[in-house]
Amino acid sequence: MVERRLFFLIGLLVVACGLFLFWNLRSPMGFILSLRFTKIAALCVVGAAIGTATVLFQTIASNRMLTPGIVGFDALFVFIQTALVLTLGSVGFAALPSLAQFGMETAILVIAAVALFSVLLRNGAEDILRLVLTGVILGVLLRGLAGLAQRMLDPSEFSIVQQATFATFGAVDETQLAVAAVILGASLFGALKIARYLDVVALGRNVALPLGVDYDRVAFMALGLVALLVATSTALVGPITFLGLLASSLAHAVLPSWRHTQLLPAAAVIGATILVSGQFVFERLLGLQSTLTVVVEFVGGVLFLFLVLRRSKP
Template sequence: MKSGSGRPTGPPVRGRAAVSATAALLVLLLVLCLLSLLIGTGSSSPARAFAYLTGDAAARADPQLRLAVVDVRLPRTLAAVVVGLCLGTAGCLLQAATRNPLAETGLLGVNSGAAFAVVVGLTFFGASSPTALLVWALAGGMAASAVVLLLAASGRAAGSPLRLVLAGSALGATFHGMTSYVLLGTQSTFDVYRYWTIGSLAGVRTSELLPLLPLVAVGLAVALGCARPLAALGLGDDSARSLGHHPGRVRLVVAGAVSLLAGCAVAVAGPIAFLGLLAPYAARAVVGASMSGQLVLSALIAADVMIVADLLARVVIRPWEAPVSVLLAFVGGPLLVWIARSSRLSTAGAAS
């Protein structure tokens, strides 16, 4: 198809835009990863860190520089990429499955389940190390999601978007109330929980991150496998059935992938708001209704934004750090208001 000016429009243009955007985002991600290794809150300058990365003998002999680059900055850079990929992909899946452009990963009870599990671990089992909190958060998020999936899979409207949303909201409210009740009587637990719940990448260690990578890989693989069924769901459930898909089953598989990805992200960084909501919206603006394009761009956009937020967290109130989730909220809040008021909101939902 050609426009009045003679230039081609439609899917081929969208496809070229998706390829160009993917390449640009990948290059940007590499640049941001390098900056993340060079910039920190400590006294090690970017020039010294760059010398270490390029193999300078004097820099490699400096144990303080090695600590800053390898033991502090490298793990949190990897964590930012992983968390961004997880939240961007999970948000895109959830918005497509529920046909709700304002859906986000906390909708399935992952955040509230992880928070309750962390409080239980702190209060009754003496869990206080970062590794222990990560395990409790992951277990709680996955358990909450499993309950939501069981509730959504029962009854005549099994797997419907409304049932998923209602089950997740109800369970989330229940966990939130239980968390508040436990925290009322334990000040020491509240002090640790308050630090975890603000959302931060500070203190992440490679040894904690590596065991989660296979789970993340499975979640991403399932997400890509769901691209075609979700594209069919975007035409409506009846059209999807005529194409050989089962909408209820597709949504339950998607919800499982969302739970896995969001659970890993929450376990690493705590609850991170807005990222899983805004990245898919930006991806749809570039690739339109292409589900595979939305998934890839959402993941890359979220990873880039996560690293930028983490970099800003290190420098805005140096020598201290600002919580990543707070910085994302400063940007995400106004953008969410703009999206909600935008006349393109309905088309964004249709594009899913």
């Protein structure tokens, strides 16, 4: 039953990719297909990375309402972009080698995430409230600093910051995409290698330790993968905070399973399907541009509020 549902999800993704690639295809076909393939690859990589990272994060946090993006990834990304434009100017920012910028942003986000997530390992899942509060406070601080810096920019530089900090799939560098795809593949492989231990870790620290599972080691490995996946996807296209919550919630709803060998691929496939099908609807059917991320964030935010309100009921 579970395997059939997982294959069905993969089939939906294949259909969505086929529609995106070949819908209303005209000459020159080779050039158009190359552009569409780059975009669809970026959509799949980012969706799969965020979906996988969210399942891992929720397992360690023992809370299905949380997503790693809620702890301030977007604010740090905006701060980095603003600082670069402020210090280098619009010409210097545009002259930055794209791969070097991508690597630097990924490294900063990974280091910051590992430093923040390590708070969770002190007392296990009991520290999740402190982790979230710390992330939210740091996010507010970084947004304030970024807002102050943006007031010092001239209008042309401010427009560059706005363009750089909004998630977009229209101009993804192929070299960066290739690096991100390799990181995603390695991270998914690593996540599946520790999946059987995650099944036990999901029961909590007090249960995992007597069963012979090194809770701290598995949690550190999982959080390291979360940091790598979210940092890579954010540096590639920009922040998408609530996509992971949608993918994870749908994965748990579609698959009646607690096994991470099934949940992780399902969340990855669903995350990719949401982005590909959503981009197809807005770009191919409605003729709109740069709208998908706004809708995903809105729907994900509504889902987050629903989960919070449902959990708060007596």
